[in-house]
Amino acid sequence: MGDEEWKRLNITKGRTSYSQERIWLDEPIRSTYTAKDENLYDYNYVKVYQIEDGFLSINRFRQSIENVIKRNEIFQTELDYSLDEHGIEQIIKKSNKLNDSFEITKVDVFDQDKINEIIYSEQITKHFDLNKGEIFRCHLLKQSNKDKNRLIKNDFILLIFHHSAIDNYSRFLFLKQLTSEYQNEKINLEENENQLRFIDYSYYERQLDLTKCEEFWQELFSDYSFKQRINLPYDNKLIFISSGSIYSFQIDKSLTRQIFRYKKKQNINFFRLFLSTFYCYLFKITQDTDFSVLGVTPNRYKSQLTNIIGPFENFIVYRHNLDPHQSFNQFIQTIDEFCTNIKENSFYPYQNLIAYARKFGSNQTPFSQVSLRVDIIDDQWNLDPENNLLLNEINLTNHREFKRETKLCPVDLTLNVKINLEKQTIQFYFEYANKLFDEKTIDTFADRFKKILEHLFDIQSNFDLDEEPIYKLSIILPYEESLINDLKVNDRPELTYR
CATH class of the missing domain: 3.30.559.10 (Chloramphenicol acetyltransferase-like domain)
Structure with a gap:
């Protein structure tokens, strides 16, 4: 550069x-x-x-x-x-x-x-x-x-x-x-x-000379099948593009505090933390291991660009083949290093990567299944402190009164995470193609994601982040656990008394 x-x-x-x-x-x-x-x-x-x-x-x-x-x-x-x-x-x-x-x-x-x-x-x-x-x-x-x-x-x-x-x-x-x-x-x-x-x-x-950058991306996808699709549990037949809906969900304050503490302890940024978590989540709901998660980079790779208003953002494809035998803490370190390498090559134009994918017979939108967006937000605007002029932002993405089902949704499923550093709050919502997924399915997606967060970060969780492998993480919901226990009881052989 x-x-x-x-x-x-x-x-x-x-x-x-x-x-x-x-x-x-x-x-x-x-x-x-x-x-x-x-x-x-x-x-x-x-x-x-x-x-x-x-x-x-x-x-x-x-x-x-x-x-x-x-x-x-x-x-x-x-x-x-x-x-x-x-x-x-x-x-x-x-x-x-x-x-x-x-x-x-x-x-x-x-x-x-x-x-x-x-x-x-x-x-x-x-x-x-x-x-x-x-x-x-x-x-x-x-x-x-x-x-x-x-x-x-x-x-x-x-x-x-x-x-x-x-x-x-x-x-x-x-x-x-x-x-x-x-x-x-x-x-x-x-x-x-x-x-x-x-x-x-x-x-x-x-x-800019894109030669080395291009080599990096072509190497990352050298063994990738661009025709493969993640085994998401779709409700309906796949279509090219859909209208989208938003499903917001919350976690309790105690779990939020633990996530902030874990982030600080591991000295990792929030995007990398939630990318690691999202990979684990996708593995548990699909049993796939090779994921291409679409993300966004600020793309302000020089200090001179820090204060310029403009559309700098670039799409990045975080392709990673997860090893389910790693512990979560080992996996976090792997993703941290992986993202550092990605960042050094993040200015490569997304349209160039799409063109490369299409050489191998890929469909029109090869990376359109899953994406992740993590944003730092501030929900108040102190426009004029001397005159106590304070404005609250109405967050349309999780505002029940402003529910939207008519926005174009080029990605099937997006996990959005909004973080307020000052108030130490985290908001989640799925943006999803509503012609592919029923709301009931997304509701279950949200419950399973909360379950994996609890398994990883809740203070009462007995999951060992240093020792236990990722494949032992659980997304089984309470009512499913009850059904499983009932089945175990009913499957027991009858006892014979003499």
């Missing part, structure tokens, strides 16, 4: 990054599905906040957003195919006005159905157009017209992004910059003028 510093370039036009290219090429494919069903949505990410305390100045907030957009040219970038470049091109069109992308709606904020309807309409919005650089919206929901320039307690802020402009970490950066702007913090303009932009990164990324 090299440690040389990348310089800011005086360009407003150039090839897209690999991630932009992947999104641009993927969107029309998914559009063939959303066109058949106007209720299906994809690629719109909505962050929903509700004011807990204080009040918000609408004019000041709008100006703050415009300043953030002005500072980050990714929000002023058009994507289109260039005949001259024989590829997808990005063009910066200077504009820092929100115009029609800033909307205010008067609504009864306690009308749950109406709020749900508005949020859903933003998730399927047709306002976005990549070819015109229209990739961000802000929608305010206020309960009163008495003060047109204020949002007050219980009012909502909806920030809507297209994935071509932003990734998970970038959303954190967006809120950080927006907070600074709203609090009128002074920005070092000279520093901003010299800061690397996303279009600069895209140029340098295209110059």
Whole structure:
């Protein structure tokens, strides 16, 4: 990769990054599905906040957003195919006005159905157009017209992004910059003028030598059968792509504390911890050992990229052949080393790996069965501490009132883990293809996953993490244990008394 510093370039036009290219090429494919069903949505990410305390100045907030957009040219970038470049091109069109992308709606904020309807309409919005650089919206929901320039307690802020402009970490950066702007913090303009932009990164990324990286991935999959499928217990016939549902579940506080303690003791990050656990879980429910789990990497492999807003994320395939005779602690060390090797080669474009898989007769989506996503979250936004302006995030993924069954679901089964470090909480949810799995099956999946967490981490568990092999882990549920015990009793030979 090299440690040389990348310089800011005086360009407003150039090839897209690999991630932009992947999104641009993927969107029309998914559009063939959303066109058949106007209720299906994809690629719109909505962050929903509700004011807990204080009040918000609408004019000041709008100006703050415009300043953030002005500072980050990714929000002023058009994507289109260039005949001259024989590829997808990005063009910066200077504009820092929100115009029609800033909307205010008067609504009864306690009308749950109406709020749900508005949020859903933003998730399927047709306002976005990549070819015109229209990739961000802000929608305010206020309960009163008495003060047109204020949002007050219980009012909502909806920030809507297209994935071509932003990734998970970038959303954190967006809120950080927006907070600074709203609090009128002074920005070092000279520093901003010299800061690397996303279009600069895209140029340098295209110059990277991928030879060694390609060799790593081809070696990882050298003995892999791309036509093989994990033996997941599907309820229905396989189809190419499905709508998706979300099933959230919780674990108790005691178990959560033990997971945090184990993570600290092993000095391993949460993604690697839950990847190890997920491998064990998949082994127990399928009896397979060779798994390709799709994951996401931040892909910010240079310190210069830390503060740039843009779609850096890359998909990574964590292919590992599990040894069920290892102890869990041995397995954790194996996965830690494995992930370190993956990280060093994580900038290899996902579309290149897909192309490689298709050379061997793979289907259109060779890594579409299982995936894992682990995110660090903060469910409160302290926008203006001086005026006690505090907002709570409405987490749509586990909010019972905002249940979704119409999102495109290109991966059959995804385990999502959301971790709040400050509050030391962990939230889980499965996102699943609802044409492949019945909800009852996913409910059982969740119970079995909780069971394996208890077996591994619960303080009352007698499973020896240093000595006992992985294959001895249990996902048998209490009612199944009762049935097994009943069968054992009934199978006993009758005793003969004399």
